[in-house]
Amino acid sequence: MRENCIITSPLGFTKIVGDEDGVSSITILDSEEKITDIIPVTLEECAFQLQEYFEGKRKNFNLKLNPEGTAFQKKVWKQLEQIPYAKTVSYLNLAKQLKDLKAIRAIASANSKNPLWIVIPCHRVISSDGSLIGYAGGLHRKKWLLEHENPYKQLKLF
Numbered sequence: 832m833r834e835n836c837i838i839t840s841p842l843g844f845t846k847i848v849g850d851e852d853g854v855s856s857i858t859i860l861d862s863e864e865k866i867t868d869i870i871p872v873t874l875e876e877c878a879f880q881l882q883e884y885f886e887g888k889r890k891n892f893n894l895k896l897n898p899e900g901t902a903f904q905k906k907v908w909k910q911l912e913q914i915p916y917a918k919t920v921s922y923l924n925l926a927k928q929l930k931d932l933k934a935i936r937a938i939a940s941a942n943s944k945n946p947l948w949i950v951i952p953c954h955r956v957i958s959s960d961g962s963l964i965g966y967a968g969g970l971h972r973k974k975w976l977l978e979h980e981n982p983y984k985q986l987k988l989f
Contacts, residue, residue, distance in 0.1 A: 833850045834848070839866060840881065841885055845948070847877050847878060847881075852897045853896045854895065855897045857946070859972065885979075890917075896950065903937065907938050911945065916952075917981035918981075920956055921957060922935050922942075942965070
């Protein structure tokens with residue numbers, strides 16, 4: 832049975848969903864929610880690792896993940912997990928890594944459907960010209976995350 836909890840982050844209230852098979856979603860909420868008093872055991876490690884990330888103490892996540900998606904989406908998400916902390920790649924580079932230059936739009940679509948905010952780092956994908964585009968959580972959050980990981984990098988919003 833899936834369980835969930837609400838925690839706070841510097842970017843707003845965060846909902847974590849999962850079960851013994853792994854974390855299935857982490858989403859940032861645009862509304863104020865009641866913070867979970869007792870985090871379910873199956874989600875404790877995820878909440879702890881996210882907290883460490885926001886405190887600047889964690890660069891990589893070590894969690895059992897169980898996102899729902901198509902085979903293609905999961906393939907893209909696996910590739911996103913390979914983007915190093917504080918680095919970015921373009922959609923074009925991602926298409927090259929996946930050996931399918933014609934799939935840029937499909938890759939962008941899969942990126943936008945990533946259910947595991949931050950842990951699968953879709954925020955690290957930018958346009959070929961270095962500008963920040965396409966982030967389901969809002970470009971202000973994408974900018975914040977990238978600056979959190981690399982405060983010395985100059986970012987372009989458009």
